[in-house]
Amino acid sequence: MDANALDNTPSELGKVLNILLDEAKYEDACEEIDKSEHCKDIVKQAMELIPSLARRIHNHPNNLELGHCIQKLLASIAQKGKIKEVVMALLVELDSLKNDQDLLIALTPLSIAMMRQWTQNCRLSASRWIFKSVIDRLQKINLPTNHDFESKEQLLLDCDPSVITLVEALEATITFFKSFYCLLLEHEDIKFVDSQADVRTFLAKTLVHLFERPLTYLDLYCDEKIAESNSCRLASKLVCMINVLHPNPIKFLEGIVGTSKCLRDNEFDEDEDEIDSSFPHPLPSQALGCLFYCYYYAHMSHMLPCVHHPLFVFQQCLPVLCALLRVPEYLPLHKGVLLAQSLVNALGAEAVDMVSLDMPCQYEFVQLMCSVITRADKKELRIYAFEVFKKYVTILTIGARYRIFEYLLQTLDHAGLLGFTVTEIKQNIFLSLRDQTDSIKRNPFVGSAMWKLVYESCKLPDGETTDMLDYSDKILASLNLLTFLFIRASKCNFREETYTEADKQMQEKFSLLDMPYHLQHIEEEFLSPLRNGLQLSREHYEQKLKMMESGEDPGDEDHDLELYAGGGLMPGFSHDQKVQVMRLSLSRFDMINCVLAQTSAAVEQLNEAIKSAAKTTQVQAPTC
Numbered sequence: 103m104d105a106n107a108l109d110n111t112p113s114e115l116g117k118v119l120n121i122l123l124d125e126a127k128y129e130d131a132c133e134e135i136d137k138s139e140h141c142k143d144i145v146k147q148a149m150e151l152i153p154s155l156a157r158r159i160h161n162h163p164n165n166l167e168l169g170h171c172i173q174k175l176l177a178s179i180a181q182k183g184k185i186k187e188v189v190m191a192l193l194v195e196l197d198s199l200k201n202d203q204d205l206l207i208a209l210t211p212l213s214i215a216m217m218r219q220w221t222q223n224c225r226l227s228a229s230r231w232i233f234k235s236v237i238d239r240l241q242k243i244n245l246p247t248n249h250d251f252e253s254k255e256q257l258l259l260d261c262d263p264s265v266i267t268l269v270e271a272l273e274a275t276i277t278f279f280k281s282f283y284c285l286l287l288e289h290e291d292i293k294f295v296d297s298q299a300d301v302r303t304f305l306a307k308t309l310v311h312l313f314e315r316p317l318t319y320l321d322l323y324c325d326e327k328i329a330e331s332n333s334c335r336l337a338s339k340l341v342c343m344i345n346v347l348h349p350n351p352i353k354f355l356e357g358i359v360g361t362s363k364c365l366r367d368n369e370f371d372e373d374e375d376e377i378d379s380s381f382p383h384p385l386p387s388q389a390l391g392c393l394f395y396c397y398y399y400a401h402m403s404h405m406l407p408c409v410h411h412p413l414f415v416f417q418q419c420l421p422v423l424c425a426l427l428r429v430p431e432y433l434p435l436h437k438g439v440l441l442a443q444s445l446v447n448a449l450g451a452e453a454v455d456m457v458s459l460d461m462p463c464q465y466e467f468v469q470l471m472c473s474v475i476t477r478a479d480k481k482e483l484r485i486y487a488f489e490v491f492k493k494y495v496t497i498l499t500i501g502a503r504y505r506i507f508e509y510l511l512q513t514l515d516h517a518g519l520l521g522f523t524v525t526e527i528k529q530n531i532f533l534s535l536r537d538q539t540d541s542i543k544r545n546p547f548v549g550s551a552m553w554k555l556v557y558e559s560c561k562l563p564d565g566e567t568t569d570m571l572d573y574s575d576k577i578l579a580s581l582n583l584l585t586f587l588f589i590r591a592s593k594c595n596f597r598e599e600t601y602t603e604a605d606k607q608m609q610e611k612f613s614l615l616d617m618p619y620h621l622q623h624i625e626e627e628f629l630s631p632l633r634n635g636l637q638l639s640r641e642h643y644e645q646k647l648k649m650m651e652s653g654e655d656p657g658d659e660d661h662d663l664e665l666y667a668g669g670g671l672m673p674g675f676s677h678d679q680k681v682q683v684m685r686l687s688l689s690r691f692d693m694i695n696c697v698l699a700q701t702s703a704a705v706e707q708l709n710e711a712i713k714s715a716a717k718t719t720q721v722q723a724p725t726c
Contacts (some may be wrong), residue, residue, distance in 0.1 A: 115143040128171035135178045148183030152191035163201040173207045180211035188215045206274035213281040226297040234381045241315040306347035307382040314389035341402040355418045387425030395437045399444040412448040420463040427470035449497040459502045476516045504546040511558040521575035528583045548611035560628040566635035581697045588704035592711045647684040
């Protein structure tokens, strides 16, 4: 079978091991290699012994007893052979391992050889190369797919074969690094002989890389009442190790906040042109996002410094939070939303001002959250994201809120979110008009700035040809906003000669002198096109409904009956469902017409108030 596996080794040790392994005398093989007379053979023949033994693993991947034996044999070689030769041979075998579950067999002897080097001649350059090779090998393992369970069902992920393989490989890698972690705790005087870099910081930042792949793509479900997942348990171990090595992980974020560069540390300044020469830099943003998810959402550590203000933490974490939200896969997105929830909930009302809004990634965060709300596949995730977004609006100061609303109106194309934005604008205008202490100079939700936002809220993207059904949420919200404004304005005093101080303040807040112009603009740009568009849409849908009820073929593709959810097109409808959709669409048009009639009545009421004031003062005011 493997009779000639060690024939290229002229040493007596190779022949003896060959016979014992063929006869499955694994304990005898382990005792044989530990005999003192074989030390010289191990030193001379390590480069040949290691690949020869590793080949047996490739030929018998499911033989667990053989695997344990080979691991012990390689460990003995790593303990006695030349460090450089042993490390090079083991790295070659590590990269060529066919079975991912055999990772521990190669990593155990590799850690022994590296520990020997760290205690004798700890070199940064060698550590970078070896640690990066180990992490690269782990990240080559295929990631699990289509894992989007919720709540208790998440524990089922531990039973998936791909997750089991990945978790076992991750555990083997953590065991490898834990050897160096324990060594640093026992010997605090260990330093690199070829660099001024701190050994503990180097190891801590190396461990951060494990949070990119695979931990970002594994479920870290944790519930106090239910057993934690295996990946959560491993993540908790890593967090504790990083905390001990580097008690202030917030410093990992220094360098990316306020700049467009990747996170780097100038203490590693050797040969920046090659990735290996700067490892563990740059720290992956996704890895940092997953790490801070473990800190602030999963609460895996109670050792974080308490000196940082929640706003500072929020601003520092925004770049890595956005890195999670950019990933299309479910689990990274889920972590990003939950991290955002924790960071936002820690902030009080009106904590983020306009200066903070100019910090990097603020607008990108808003854009990414809106994308999750409208395009995420899972309904639960869309709901989580929307709740976080509503809370985020409350932590903005009034000036910052105005800018975010303005940004949303100009960039969003989802009618539901646009309707939510317009409703929030209405609520802020209501509070601003009611508040007697606010000055028009510092409150953007009154005066000309208010009308600028109202104009933006009442835009129809394609005029009267706009898809009225698709934009119905925004249209209804805009009509409600106008109705509120016009009714409230009609109760104001338009006669300047009888103004009180309260009237003057209300005149400034409403821009009453420009009210005829505002009415004319809204009538021409919004209300009139809306009436025409509703009439066209109603006729179109009535015609299609009539044809469907009579059994005729509409003749064109039913784009009016396409339903999108989570960014994807839902399956087609049956004939009866199509008829029902058409009837519901006509009911929706009736609802819009009803609210439009109320808005038109409010316009007439305001016009009457303006005319009445004009007659009294003998000034002819233009009306629409």
